[in-house]
Structures are given as structure tokens and as C-alpha cells.
Amino acid sequence: MKFRHLIATTGMAAAFAATTAGAQTLVYCSEGSPEGFDPALYTSGTTFDASSHTVYNQLVEFETGTTNVVPGLAESYEASEDGLSYTFTLRSDVQFHANDSFTPSRPLNADDVIFTFERQMDEENPFHTYAGSWEYFNAMGMGELIESIEKVDDMTVRFNLTRPEAPFIANLAMDFASIMSKEYADAMMEAGTPEMINQAPIGTGPFTFQDYQTDAVIRYAANENYWEEGLPKVENLVFAITPDASVRLQRLQAGECHVMPYPNPADVESIRSNGDLELLEQEGLNVGYLAFNTTQEPFDNPDVRRAVNLAIDRDAIIDVVFQGTGRVAKNPIPPTMWSYNDAVEDYPHDPEQARQLLEEAGVSDLSMKVWAMPVQRPYNPNARRMAELIQEDLSEVGISVEIVSYEWGEYLERSSAEDRDGAVLLGWTGDNGDPDNFLSVLLGCDAVGGANRAQWCHEPFNELVAEAKTLTDQDERAALYEEAQVIFKEQAPWVTIAHSTVFMPVRAEVQDYIVHPLGGHIFDQVSLSQ
Amino acid sequence: MLRYLLSRLITFVPTFIGVTLISFAFIRVLPGDPIIVMAGERGLTQERYEELVQRFGFDQPLWQQFWDYLTGVVQGDLGNSFVTNRPVWDEFFTLFPATLELSLCAIIFAMVLGIPAGVIAAVYRGKFFDRALMSTALVGYSMPIFWWALLLIIVFSGWLGWTPVSGRIGLLYYFDDVTGFMLIDSLLSGQDGAFGSAVQHLILPSIVLGTIPLAVIARQTRSAMLEVLSEDYIRTARAKGLSSGRVNGLHALRNAMIPVITVIGLSVGTLMAGAILTETIFSWPGIGKWMVDSIFRRDYPVVQGGLLLIALIVMLVNLTVDVLYGLINPKIRKR
Numbered sequence: 001m002k003f004r005h006l007i008a009t010t011g012m013a014a015a016f017a018a019t020t021a022g023a024q025t026l027v028y029c030s031e032g033s034p035e036g037f038d039p040a041l042y043t044s045g046t047t048f049d050a051s052s053h054t055v056y057n058q059l060v061e062f063e064t065g066t067t068n069v070v071p072g073l074a075e076s077y078e079a080s081e082d083g084l085s086y087t088f089t090l091r092s093d094v095q096f097h098a099n100d101s102f103t104p105s106r107p108l109n110a111d112d113v114i115f116t117f118e119r120q121m122d123e124e125n126p127f128h129t130y131a132g133s134w135e136y137f138n139a140m141g142m143g144e145l146i147e148s149i150e151k152v153d154d155m156t157v158r159f160n161l162t163r164p165e166a167p168f169i170a171n172l173a174m175d176f177a178s179i180m181s182k183e184y185a186d187a188m189m190e191a192g193t194p195e196m197i198n199q200a201p202i203g204t205g206p207f208t209f210q211d212y213q214t215d216a217v218i219r220y221a222a223n224e225n226y227w228e229e230g231l232p233k234v235e236n237l238v239f240a241i242t243p244d245a246s247v248r249l250q251r252l253q254a255g256e257c258h259v260m261p262y263p264n265p266a267d268v269e270s271i272r273s274n275g276d277l278e279l280l281e282q283e284g285l286n287v288g289y290l291a292f293n294t295t296q297e298p299f300d301n302p303d304v305r306r307a308v309n310l311a312i313d314r315d316a317i318i319d320v321v322f323q324g325t326g327r328v329a330k331n332p333i334p335p336t337m338w339s340y341n342d343a344v345e346d347y348p349h350d351p352e353q354a355r356q357l358l359e360e361a362g363v364s365d366l367s368m369k370v371w372a373m374p375v376q377r378p379y380n381p382n383a384r385r386m387a388e389l390i391q392e393d394l395s396e397v398g399i400s401v402e403i404v405s406y407e408w409g410e411y412l413e414r415s416s417a418e419d420r421d422g423a424v425l426l427g428w429t430g431d432n433g434d435p436d437n438f439l440s441v442l443l444g445c446d447a448v449g450g451a452n453r454a455q456w457c458h459e460p461f462n463e464l465v466a467e468a469k470t471l472t473d474q475d476e477r478a479a480l481y482e483e484a485q486v487i488f489k490e491q492a493p494w495v496t497i498a499h500s501t502v503f504m505p506v507r508a509e510v511q512d513y514i515v516h517p518l519g520g521h522i523f524d525q526v527s528l529s530q
Numbered sequence: 531m532l533r534y535l536l537s538r539l540i541t542f543v544p545t546f547i548g549v550t551l552i553s554f555a556f557i558r559v560l561p562g563d564p565i566i567v568m569a570g571e572r573g574l575t576q577e578r579y580e581e582l583v584q585r586f587g588f589d590q591p592l593w594q595q596f597w598d599y600l601t602g603v604v605q606g607d608l609g610n611s612f613v614t615n616r617p618v619w620d621e622f623f624t625l626f627p628a629t630l631e632l633s634l635c636a637i638i639f640a641m642v643l644g645i646p647a648g649v650i651a652a653v654y655r656g657k658f659f660d661r662a663l664m665s666t667a668l669v670g671y672s673m674p675i676f677w678w679a680l681l682l683i684i685v686f687s688g689w690l691g692w693t694p695v696s697g698r699i700g701l702l703y704y705f706d707d708v709t710g711f712m713l714i715d716s717l718l719s720g721q722d723g724a725f726g727s728a729v730q731h732l733i734l735p736s737i738v739l740g741t742i743p744l745a746v747i748a749r750q751t752r753s754a755m756l757e758v759l760s761e762d763y764i765r766t767a768r769a770k771g772l773s774s775g776r777v778n779g780l781h782a783l784r785n786a787m788i789p790v791i792t793v794i795g796l797s798v799g800t801l802m803a804g805a806i807l808t809e810t811i812f813s814w815p816g817i818g819k820w821m822v823d824s825i826f827r828r829d830y831p832v833v834q835g836g837l838l839l840i841a842l843i844v845m846l847v848n849l850t851v852d853v854l855y856g857l858i859n860p861k862i863r864k865r
Contacts, residue, residue, distance in 0.1 A: 027701060033823075035613050043570070131615045133582065139572050195615070213707070214624045215815030216698060238701050242813040250683050251695040409562030409828065416573060428571055450573045 024528050025236040026510075028521065029248045029257035033215045033241055037201035040120055040176040041132040043139075048175040049521045050218055050239060055097070056178035056203035059088055059113065060169060064522050065514040067285070067337060067433025069173050073108060073204065083164030083472050088113070090155045095225045096181045097208040099200055101191070104183055108204060110151040115182035117142075117149055127185060130194045136176035140431070164470045166477060170432035175520075179204065206232040206524035215241055226524075233512075233527035252277065252505055258528065259506045259513060261521060265323040265381060271505045280504040282515040283327065285334050287438070288379035288427035289494040290370070290390065291453035293420050299368075303361045305492040308423075309347040310354035311397040312390055312495055321386045322498060329496040331485045333438045336517050337430070338474065339481035344489050354397045367400040369422025371415060375408050378519075379427030379500055386425060386497070415453055423495075424453045433518060435481045440465045443493065454493035461487045534856075538849055545845060550603060553837035554596055557830050564612060564828035586612065586830075599834070608835035613827055618835035622817060626839075627710025628698065629809070629816030633801045635732050636740035637794065644744045645783075645790065648751025652759060653778055663748065670745035675804055679738045679811040686734060693734050696813040700727040735812040739804050743797040750793045754786035761785075787858055795851030798844055 034050035035042045042048075052058070061072035071077075074088040094108040119127035120134040121143050137143065145165055150158045161168065171177065184202040188194050201209050204227065207220035218239040222232045240257055242248045248260040249267055253276065263271060271279045292299040292308070299305055314328045330346035333339070358366070372387035373380065380386060384405070391401040404422065406414060415424045428451075431437050441447060444465055445457035461484050468480040504515050511527045565574070565582045574582075583589050587598070602609060608618040647667075651660040687695040694700070698712045705719035713732070716724035758764065759782055767777045806818035817836060824832035 025702070036615070041615075043568075043572075133585065135569070135574075138578055139569070139574065198615075211704070213815065214621070215819060216813070217701060219704065240697060240701055240813070241815070242696060243819065244811050244813070246680055247683065247696050247811055247813065250688055254687055254691070254695050256695055256697075256701070407561040409564070409567040412569075412571065412573065413563065413566050426571060450575075451571065 024234040026234040027238045027257040029242040029260040030239040036198040038198040052175035052178040054207040055201045055205045060173045087158045110157045167434040167436045170434040232524040284502040285430040285517045286379040288497045294456040307354040307357040310350045313349045326498040326500040334499045339478035341482040341485040371424040456493035549841040553834040557833040609831035635736040639740035640743035644747030647748045651752045652755030667745040675807045739808045754789045758782045758786045798847045
């Protein structure tokens with residue numbers, strides 16, 4: 001509640017500067033309101049920024065700026081030979097936060113870890129249905145994967161799995177695996193207010209939650225007992241919720257905030273040339289693609305798919321649709337991900353060769369549908385425009401294109417259908433930095449009729465990806481994924497279109513902000529120069 | 531008067547049921563399954579889908595769902611948001627004061643400028659002032675809110691630095707909600723400069739939201755005044771030798787106010803619609819943005835509950851306007 005005393009005069013920017021000089025307050029103009037503060041209940045990045053990245057920690061965490069998994073609340077872990085069990089040794093003396101209605105009586109121990117997962121997997125757990133459902137836990141298949149969790153001793157926890165699964169460790173670094181305080185949950189249950197753990201969160205993270213004024217402001221203070229020496233660097237953190245991108249930029253320029261996410265692509269150039277601001281950028285962990293229905297004629301013929309690949313001018317798409325804020329994709333996984341195969345040769349833009357391939361395949365007067373999403377996504381800022389460019393390119397090689405679109409929910413549902421007519425524009429943003437999260441989720445045989453929009457089940461590819469999942473050695477896995485990417489390119493179930501760039505405009509006084517490839521906004525290492 | 535009020539209140543009942551039904555049906559007519567939208571690109575398994583269908587009660591027949599909803603509404607229970615799981619009622623009343631505060635400021639802004647402008651235009655009918663004013667009003671009336679808001683922000687907050695860009699109060703002021711009205715709470719907090727900061731934050735959004743009502747009020751006042759000014763009793767008043775200020779201000783304006791008040795009452799609906807854009811641009815934590823987000827998320831309880839409460843408010847405002855007629859013009863009360 002130290003904030004109450006940090007009162008300055010009116011006159012916005014002046015007041016702001018004067019106060020920040022005394023106690024460092026970092027203001028982040030966030031793009032939306034969190035749905036709640038128990039990250040396991042939700043799937044949106046906006047909610048994770050406000051909860052798992054500030055208030056909580058995970059057993060293992062993603063090193064900020066990379067997709068490498070490093071120790072978090074677990075000092076170390078060990079996998080059994082057969083890959084069926086993982087034993088975690090917890091860090092000692094990690095303190096949970098306190099608030100008006102709760103003061104922890106003990107540091108973090110194995111009970112907290114077990115509670116965190118049991119509430120998501122065990123229907124008998126009193127918190128299983130307290131506020132909603134556990135979408136990410138379920139989406140990552142954790143329920144079927146975890147057989148049991150044992151408390152070996154107070155500071156040691158063992159996860160027993162039903163099958164060896166290498167991405168398991170990366171899953172534990174995800175937001176839904178944020179470690180909660182069992183003591184707090186029990187106290188709230190006893191007080192008859194279990195929902196408080198979702199409204200006034202208690203974690204071990206770098207910032208303690210202070211207050212949330214709905215749709216307006218979230219306030220945090222630095223956790224003075226944080227286990228990681230020297231962090232966080234600022235004393236207060238404020239999220240000023242500002243849904244409109246142009247207004248966020250105005251606020252940043254006026255000094256009302258220090259960091260903003262998701263600028264309009266059209267504003268990128270003016271931000272670059274503004275001396276008060278700095279534009280940080282990184283390739284996003286995403287891919288935008290056009291998926292054929294590989295079970296339908298003539299797209300069951302790889303030559304036809306290759307011809308379409310050759311006919312589309314993706315450089316023009318990057319220029320027009322992304323306004324330069326992206327790069328042409330050649331693989332289904334983004335270049336920042338381990339196992340990315342840079343040796344894969346991309347299809348050039350060659351309408352002549354495309355026409356020839358179509359002729360050889362005996363295809364003439366082809367007409368097809370191209371599905372354009374009705375919404376803006378990180379991997380595709382304007383699907384309609386993209387579809388129009390594709391339509392133009394394809395008409396040059398004699399393919400006539402009809403563009404179709406549906407409301408977003410309908411789009412997602414209908415595009416999954418195995419008998420869908422036409423090629424679909426869609427994309428994906430990685431969850432955990434593991435290649436499996438792209439290659440088997442989007443292209444595996446199990447995902448046909450679901451997230452595999454190409455309905456593509458190609459045994460040689462599928463075997464490689466399935467095998468890689470069972471190995472624990474990362475180099476061995478990488479070798480298999482690299483090979484899988486070669487097969488993918490050759491078979492061409494998609495036209496890989498783009499990986500978009502993530503831009504983060506910050507004020508010049510912001511030090512050490514790191515753009516995180518997984519999309520989260522993380523502030524513990526950030527400081528402000530005076 | 532009491533009987534009049536009661537008879538008006540009784541007519542609320544069928545309207546209320548109608549609105550409940552329409553709001554219930556409206557969100558269900560929109561294409562897009564809330565569960566599929568929630569799962570996004572990731573999708574979900576059939577078992578999981580069925581689990582959620584059951585959880586949200588979508589497996590019940592529609593009439594059953596409506597009946598459950600209606601019985602809940604009658605008992606004051608609008609259900610819980612699918613997304614936040616908080617009661618719709620709580621969410622609405624957390625956010626509503628912000629919308630109300632902004633709407634009141636906007637309508638006050640519109641009246642304070644619009645009525646005198648209309649009167650002056652009528653008095654100087656056909657003169658330069660009248661023409662300039664009426665063409666400005668036309669521009670104001672056709673102003674796209676989004677563009678207008680950004681323009682004001684760029685000029686007054688960006689170039690001139692006179693007003694803050696967005697939000698309800700400076701971020702460094704921090705006090706508990708008492709009434710939910712920032713102007714009042716900032717005074718109650720006793721913090722230096724808090725009230726000033728709240729006022730500064732209200733200026734641009736009130737202007738933006740008040741622009742269309744301002745134009746409408748100015749035009750309506752002008753035409754109502756013109757009509758009244760040509761009446762016999764005004765000529766009589768003039769013939770009696772009353773000063774023109776007394777004639778225009780007392781005799782004419784009071785009689786011209788009836789249609790103007792109607793317009794103000796009707797503009798509550800416009801304000802609610804305008805609030806959606808204005809709140810989004812100015813990061814104003816009110817119900818407009820809350821409703822829009824909920825429609826995109828297909829958050830059924832929030833959309834139907836929010837619509838119902840907004841409709842109720844519009845109905846109450848209209849009732850108030852009718853009562854005001856009576857106060858201003860006794861002839862209507864007796865009818």
C-alpha cells in the first residue's frame with residue numbers, strides 16, 4: 001500500500017517523472033483486462049502477463065528472451081532412465097506473499113506443488129470446480145499424461161507419467177503450471193471465499209499483487225523477499241489497461257507509460273524515428289499458413305500443392321499485409337526454435353514452373369476456395385487482404401479462387417472438418433517452445449479432423465515426430481525434427497506464409513527490457529534510468 | 531402524479547419481459563459457439579466439448595434455458611460470466627458508475643453549450659451567427675466518434691500537452707472506491723490534486739461523447755424556439771413592452787424546452803452507443819467496453835444481463851423525462 005503515499009501534483013507527465021525519480025514505478029500500458037488471476041483457468045496472454053509472469057513462479061521456467069527451460073522453484077530435476085518419472089528438488093526458503101487476509105506460516109513445500117496440479121486433475125479436489133475449467137491443462141493432455149504425483153519428502157516431488165513424453169518439462173514451465181499456495185487456498189476455503197485465490201492472488205513471484213480496479217489499473221509492488229537475488233529492479237509495477245493501440249502509443253509518447261505491446265504496424269516507422277522511444281523487436285514464435293485439404297482432389301497430389309506454393313508471391317504478402325513486419329516462412333516452425341532446419345530449400349516464386357507442374361499433373365481449369373479468417377491474429381494481420389493477393393497470384397497460373405469467410409467460431413469449427421472444401425488460412429502461436437507443439441499438434445495423424453487443418457497424415461513424417469516425443473536427449477530429438485521438416489517441405493501440405501515480428505516500443509529510459517519469444521511481457525529484470 | 535407514475539410502471543412489465551426474451555435470443559442468434567471461440571486455434575476434444583456443454587447448461591432445451599434465466603432474473607440473479615465466473619450483477623455495478631459519470635458530464639456539456647447556442651441562433655435567425663452555428667452542428671452531428679477522439683487526443687494531449695491521453699485519473703493517485711464516481715471519490719480521498727486530475731481526465735471523453743447530443747440539442751432548441759417565437763402570446767409579450775431578454779429567456783425558452791427535453795431523453799440511447807467507442811478509445815473502465823468484449827467472447831450471461839440492465843436504465847430515463855414534462859408544463863400533467 002506504499003502507493004497511497006506516492007502522490008504528486010497534477011500535470012500528467014510532470015507528476016509522473018517527479019514520482020518515478022523517487023521510487024521507481026514502471027508503468028505498462030497493457031492491451032486488455034485479465035480474466036482473473038489464477039492462470040490455470042485461462043488461456044490468454046493478457047491474463048498470463050497479469051498473473052503467472054508477475055505474481056507466480058513455475059517449477060521450471062523459460063529463460064526470458066529464449067525458449068530454454070531453466071530451474072525455477074525447483075532447484076534441479078532428474079528424469080528416470082525410462083522417461084516415465086521426473087523428480088524435482090524444490091528450492092528452500094521460498095516465501096509466499098502476504099495480503100490483508102493471509103500471512104503464510106511456512107515457506108514453499110511439496111504440498112503446494114501437489115495442490116497446484118491436483119486441483120486441475122482430481123475431480124475430488126475441492127478447488128476442481130471453484131471458478132471454471134482447466135483449459136490449458138486439458139489442451140496439453142496433462143490429465144492423461146500424469147499418472148500420479150508423489151511427495152517424496154517435504155522438498156521433493158515426483159511426477160509419474162503414463163508414457164515417456166519429452167515435452168513434459170516444457171509444459172511445466174507454462175503458465176497453467178504456476179505454483180499456488182495450498183495454505184492460502186485452504187484458508188480461503190475455510191473462510192467460505194475460495195474465489196479469492198483468483199481475485200487476490202498469492203504467489204512466490206517477483207511482484208506482489210496490490211489491487212485491481214476492473215478494466216482500469218492493476219497495481220503490484222516489488223516482492224522484497226524474492227528468492228532470486230537482486231530482482232525485481234523496480235519498486236512498483238502498474239498495468240494501465242489501454243485497449244486501443246493508437247491511444248497506447250499516445251500515452252507512451254506523453255510519458256504516461258513506459259512500455260506498450262502490440263503497436264499498429266502502420267505506426268512502426270514513426271516510433272523508430274522518435275528519439276524518446278526505442279523500438280525493440282523479435283521474431284514471434286508463430287507461423288501463418290495456407291493449409292490445403294490433402295484428402296481431396298486434386299490436392300491429394302503433392303505436385304498440385306507444390307504448384308500452388310510456386311505460384312504465390314509471399315514477398316509481396318510480407319510487404320502488403322505485414323507492411324514489412326514479418327518474414328517469409330519456409331518451415332512450419334519459427335527460426336527461433338531449436339531444431340529449425342535452415343538447410344531446407346524454399347519454393348521460389350515461379351509462376352512458369354507452377355503452370356508446368358499443373359500441366360504435368362493433368363490439372364486444368366482448376367477452381368478452389370480460399371478461406372480467409374474474419375479476425376486479426378498475431379500471425380496474420382489481415383487475412384482478407386492476404387486471400388486477395390493469393391487470388392491474384394493463382395489466377396496468373398490459371399487457378400480461379402473464390403474467397404470465403406465465416407464468423408470466427410464457425411470458421412474454426414468448419415475448417416477442422418475432414419471433408420472441408422478449399423484451402424484454409426490460419427496459423428499458430430507456440431505454447432511451450434517445443435517443436436512438438438507445432439509439428440505433432442498441427443501436422444500429426446492424431447490431429448486430423450482437429451488442429452491438423454491440412455488433414456495430412458503422412459506416415460514417414462508422423463513416425464519421426466512420434467519417435468522424437470519419446471526421447472529425452474535434445475540433440476537426438478532435433479535430428480529427427482530436422483528430417484521431418486525436409487519431408488514436410490517436399491510434401492507441401494501447407495503454403496508456409498510468414499512468421500510475424502513482435503514489436504515492443506519502450507521509452508528511452510527503460511533498461512533491460514527483453515522481448516520474450518513466447519509472447520509474455522516480463523518485468524522483473526527491467527529498471528528505469530534516472 | 532402518483533397514479534400516473536404507477537400506471538407508467540405497470541407498462542414496464544411487458545416491456546421488461548420482452549427485453550429479457552430479446553436479449554436472451556439475440557446472443558444465441560449470432561453464429562459462433564462460445565466453447566469453440568474459447569478454445570481458439572487449439573481446438574478441443576469431443577469429450578471435453580460435451581463436458582463444457584453440460585457445464586454451461588447448453589444441453590438443456592432452449593425453453594428450459596430461458597425459463598431458468600427468467601426465474602433467475604426475477605430473483606435478481608443474472609448468472610455468472612462464462613469468462614470471469616463473477617456474477618454479472620457485480621461486474622455491471624462495478625463498471626456502471628464510470629459510464630454514468632461520463633454520460634452525465636457529456637450531457638451537461640451538451641446542454642450547457644447546446645441550449646444557449648440554439649436560443650441565440652433562433653433569435654438571430656438567418657444572420658451569420660445562425661448559419662455558422664447550424665453548419666457547425668451539422669458537422670458535429672456527422673462526426674465519426676473514433677476519428678474525432680483520436681484527433682482531440684493528438685492535438686490536446688500530444689501536441690499541446692493540456693490533457694492526459696486516457697484513463698480516469700492519474701496513475702499515481704490511489705484510493706479505494708467509495709461511490710464509484712471518480713469526481714466524488716477523489717474529493718473524499720483528500721489527496722492533493724486528485725480531483726483536478728479526475729476533472730482533466732473527464733474533459734476529452736466528455737467532449738467526444740457529448741458532441742452528437744450537443745449538435746442535436748442545438749438544432750432542436752433553435753427550431754423549437756423559432757416555433758414559439760412566432761406564437762401570438764410572444765407578440766403580446768413584446769407589445770406589453772417586456773424586454774427582449776425577458777421574452778426570449780422566460781416566455782419563449784420555457785415553452786420551447788418540451789421538445790428539447792424529449793431529445794435529451796432520447797439521446798440516452800445514443801450516449802450508450804457512443805460510450806462503447808468512447809470508452810474503448812479513452813481506456814474508460816465502463817460498461818460499453820465490457821459489453822463489446824463479451825459479445826466477441828460470446829459470454830452469454832454478460833451480454834443478456836448487460837442488455838437487460840441497459841434497457842432498464844433507458845426505460846427509467848424515459849420515465850423521468852415524462853415526469854419532467856409535467857413539472858415544466860402543467861398542461862401535460864393534467865392530461
